[in-house]
Amino acid sequence: MSSIKIELRKEDVDKINEICDSFGNEQSELINVLHKTQEHFGYLPAEIQEAIASKLNIPVAQVYGVVTFYSFFTMTPKGRHPISICMGTACYVRGAEKVLDEFKKELSLQVGQTTPDGKFSLSSLRCVGACGLAPVVLIGEKTYGRVAPDDVQDILKEYQ
Amino acid sequence: MRGRMTMETIKLTIDNKQIEVEKGTTILGAARRMGIDIPTLCHMKLDDLNIENKPGGCRICVVEVQGRRNLSPACITKCDEGAVVRTHTPRVMNARRTVMEFILSDHPKDCLICPKSGNCELQNMAIRLGIREITGQEIAEMSTYRKDTSPSIIRDLDKCIMCRRCEMMCNEVQTVGALSAVNRGFMAVVAPAFEQNLEYSPCTYCGQCVAVCPTGALTEVDHTGDVLRAIADPSKTVVVQTAPAVRAALGEEFGMKPGSLVTGKLVSALKELGFDYVFDTDFAADLTIMEEGTELLARLGKFLNGDEDANIPILTSCCPGWVNFFEHNFPDLKDVPSTAKSPQQMFGAIAKSYFAGKINVSRKDMVVVSIMPCLAKKYESQRPEFSVDGNPDVDFSISTRELAHFIKQANIDFNNLPDADFDRPLGESTGAGVIFGNTGGVIEAAVRTAYELYTGKKLSRLDFDELRGMEGVRQATINFDGLPINIGIAHGLGNARKLLDDVRAGRSTFHAIEVMACPGGCIGGGGQPLHHGDSSILKARARAIYEEDKNKTIRVSHENPYIINLYKEFLGEPNSEKAHHLLHTHYFDKKAKIIVKQ
Ligand code: SF4
Ligand code: SF4
Ligand code: SF4
Numbered sequence: 001m002s003s004i005k006i007e008l009r010k011e012d013v014d015k016i017n018e019i020c021d022s023f024g025n026e027q028s029e030l031i032n033v034l035h036k037t038q039e040h041f042g043y044l045p046a047e048i049q050e051a052i053a054s055k056l057n058i059p060v061a062q063v064y065g066v067v068t069f070y071s072f073f074t075m076t077p078k079g080r081h082p083i084s085i086c087m088g089t090a091c092y093v094r095g096a097e098k099v100l101d102e103f104k105k106e107l108s109l110q111v112g113q114t115t116p117d118g119k120f121s122l123s124s125l126r127c128v129g130a131c132g133l134a135p136v137v138l139i140g141e142k143t144y145g146r147v148a149p150d151d152v153q154d155i156l157k158e159y160q
Numbered sequence: 161m162r163g164r165m166t167m168e169t170i171k172l173t174i175d176n177k178q179i180e181v182e183k184g185t186t187i188l189g190a191a192r193r194m195g196i197d198i199p200t201l202c203h204m205k206l207d208d209l210n211i212e213n214k215p216g217g218c219r220i221c222v223v224e225v226q227g228r229r230n231l232s233p234a235c236i237t238k239c240d241e242g243a244v245v246r247t248h249t250p251r252v253m254n255a256r257r258t259v260m261e262f263i264l265s266d267h268p269k270d271c272l273i274c275p276k277s278g279n280c281e282l283q284n285m286a287i288r289l290g291i292r293e294i295t296g297q298e299i300a301e302m303s304t305y306r307k308d309t310s311p312s313i314i315r316d317l318d319k320c321i322m323c324r325r326c327e328m329m330c331n332e333v334q335t336v337g338a339l340s341a342v343n344r345g346f347m348a349v350v351a352p353a354f355e356q357n358l359e360y361s362p363c364t365y366c367g368q369c370v371a372v373c374p375t376g377a378l379t380e381v382d383h384t385g386d387v388l389r390a391i392a393d394p395s396k397t398v399v400v401q402t403a404p405a406v407r408a409a410l411g412e413e414f415g416m417k418p419g420s421l422v423t424g425k426l427v428s429a430l431k432e433l434g435f436d437y438v439f440d441t442d443f444a445a446d447l448t449i450m451e452e453g454t455e456l457l458a459r460l461g462k463f464l465n466g467d468e469d470a471n472i473p474i475l476t477s478c479c480p481g482w483v484n485f486f487e488h489n490f491p492d493l494k495d496v497p498s499t500a501k502s503p504q505q506m507f508g509a510i511a512k513s514y515f516a517g518k519i520n521v522s523r524k525d526m527v528v529v530s531i532m533p534c535l536a537k538k539y540e541s542q543r544p545e546f547s548v549d550g551n552p553d554v555d556f557s558i559s560t561r562e563l564a565h566f567i568k569q570a571n572i573d574f575n576n577l578p579d580a581d582f583d584r585p586l587g588e589s590t591g592a593g594v595i596f597g598n599t600g601g602v603i604e605a606a607v608r609t610a611y612e613l614y615t616g617k618k619l620s621r622l623d624f625d626e627l628r629g630m631e632g633v634r635q636a637t638i639n640f641d642g643l644p645i646n647i648g649i650a651h652g653l654g655n656a657r658k659l660l661d662d663v664r665a666g667r668s669t670f671h672a673i674e675v676m677a678c679p680g681g682c683i684g685g686g687g688q689p690l691h692h693g694d695s696s697i698l699k700a701r702a703r704a705i706y707e708e709d710k711n712k713t714i715r716v717s718h719e720n721p722y723i724i725n726l727y728k729e730f731l732g733e734p735n736s737e738k739a740h741h742l743l744h745t746h747y748f749d750k751k752a753k754i755i756v757k758q
């Protein structure tokens with residue numbers, strides 16, 4: 001019941017409005033609006049959900065409901081070095097899960113989370129089309145192939 | 161041939177009995193008509209009010225339809241011609257138990273100390289299905305969720321079974337949108353945005369989510385302990401007021417049939433509980449009519465003179481759920497509602513000034529308690545503008561349900577209590593004050609007084625049937641001696657939104673609009689005995705309220721002798737400076753704001 005105030009930068013508000021406008025401000029386009037917005041900002045923090053709700057004239061609780069229902073939406077920003085582990089069939093068969101577990105352990109992180117210092121984030125991907133190199137790990141723009149759990153520490157050292 | 165409009169019908173068999181129903185009827189609907197009571201949990205339907213929750217999610221209502229491989233949920237499956245339905249085969253019974261065990265595997269087992277115990281639909285279902293053990297409980301880990309306490313409502317979502325009735329009430333009926341289903345799987349709950357506390361959402365505290373929650377997940381904040389302590393404190397003079405809708409519903413908590421009027425027993429019970437003065441909020445309702453009616457006539461006078469600032473239509477302001485709603489959703493129209501406080505707050509202000517002076521008790525030694533059908537009144541009593549130096553005009557507001565518990569705990573045999581009368585002077589009221597409990601009642605009471613004050617004539621009839629009923633939005637034109645006054649009525653906030661959108665767009669042709677947040681008005685309030693989806697209970701309460709009005713010797717507010725006296729001794733005139741200071745308020749803009757950083 002208390003009135004809520006949120007702050008956003010002008011260019012961010014403009015971008016959100018532009019995306020909503022491009023979908024005709026249709027409430028039924030919410031999922032597409034969220035997709036486009038996440039593409040732009042990398043994640044969907046509360047402020048941005050508030051702005052979308054207000055522009056599309058729907059309750060913010062419903063926007064949040066959709067964001068939490070679909071696993072591809074995230075409310076946490078990606079780390080400066082986003083780590084993605086391929087979970088496609090080839091990579092999976094060649095032990096991607098063990099590699100993922102190793103990253104989780106090393107960074108004390110779950111999939112979808114970001115380290116408190118904002119350095120690393122962890123996510124999993126579908127086949128990235130480099131099956132010959134399986135298992136594949138992407139960190140930012142860089143691709144690592146044939147990664148074994150033992151390599152994980154060394155890979156992370158590159159980003160110290 | 162198409163000559164006549166005939167309803168298309170369908171014949172089917174349920175449990176070996178034939179029935180013919182209108183096309184589109186669900187198996188559940190058909191079965192109920194035959195007296196076959198298929199169990200339901202998520203489904204809830206309030207006939208006449210156009211309210212239905214049918215997510216088809218829980219599957220407790222499954223039945224066997226011959227020729228279909230899977231069992232069908234009766235609440236969302238439409239009847240087919242010639243269908244053969246069975247509602248209690250071994251397969252059906254097994255499926256129902258499995259569903260129930262699945263729900264219970266993620267539900268706390270502390271029923272003994274749950275506020276809903278004895279009145280919980282989930283508990284009743286477990287009893288009905290004879291569940292004795294929950295298989296698979298070892299495997300499933302129970303999800304836990306933090307408790308959220310707001311000024312009116314407690315959310316204990318460990319007990320949520322995801323029936324989504326609350327979400328339907330908040331979004332579809334009230335169009336508040338404070339609640340949404342969030343997360344998935346075992347972590348799924350209904351919550352405000354970002355799983356914040358309700359306090360930081362646009363919640364109006366109407367309590368309609370609480371009124372329909374089948375479990376202990378949503379309950380009211382219990383203030384009976386505070387009241388008990390105040391009564392036990394010899395230094396305090398404890399004054400109680402009871403709202404109109406309470407007398408038409410309290411009896412249900414003691415096994416009486418819906419619509420039993422228990423005014424006299426209610427007064428006796430409050431005296432037994434040890435309140436020093438037992439008064440009636442209806443007195444303050446009469447006072448509201450004096451203030452709001454005078455304001456209406458003043459604005460109307462301006463309007464008829466062509467004054468641009470007349471601010472017509474006037475909106476009633478006696479429902480705090482509604483006030484919260486327009487502060488959040490229509491802050492641009494916050495000068496349109498009457499400035500009159502709600503009866504609860506008028507009562508508090510008069511009790512702690514006029515009455516305290518009369519009995520020579522200082523403000524700080526007086527405790528004002530209100531018995532309300534309402535959860536929004538809890539929040540309202542805590543609004544800072546309704547206190548003087550930190551001392552609130554109304555100290556504690558408790559619901560009809562809380563009062564029932566309180567009476568039971570005090571070992572009072574309610575059903576056998578003798579009738580007693582309210583104390584004077586704040587206990588005398590008119591029939592006009594009583595009908596505040598029903599949708600349309602406030603405006604009917606206002607019409608009775610405004611008509612007589614405006615025309616100087618006595619009304620030839622006091623019952624305005626055109627203002628009554630359960631239709632969500634109603635309108636009527638009342639002839640004020642040649643002057644047609646257009647009246648709008650809405651109950652349920654979604655209906656109110658429709659009328660407000662018209663006002664905002666300049667399309668409204670009404671002179672006055674009554675809004676009540678709860679479907680049916682206060683008789684259907686969030687603090688009333690639970691209706692469990694039976695709308696005949698609400699209709700019985702509404703009838704009882706009109707009956708109480710009929711039984712009163714005085715039925716127009718301006719003839720209440722104690723009101724006349726209050727103005728003579730203390731307030732002067734309606735809308736006088738003193739009346740304004742004590743009985744009127746102002747509203748705030750509470751819309752969520754997006755601030756743009758440059
Ligand atoms: S009290 Fe009313 S407004 Fe608040 S969450 Fe419940 S239904 Fe919605
Ligand atoms: S809080 Fe109550 S009404 Fe709402 S979904 Fe959960 S069990 Fe149903
Ligand atoms: S209609 Fe009555 S019970 Fe419901 S919120 Fe308004 S005042 Fe309270």
Ligand code: FES
Binds near residue numbers: 127
């Ligand atoms: S499966 Fe990993 S790159 Fe194809």
Ligand code: FES
Binds near residue numbers: 199200220234235236
């Ligand atoms: S009552 Fe039919 S699915 Fe829940």
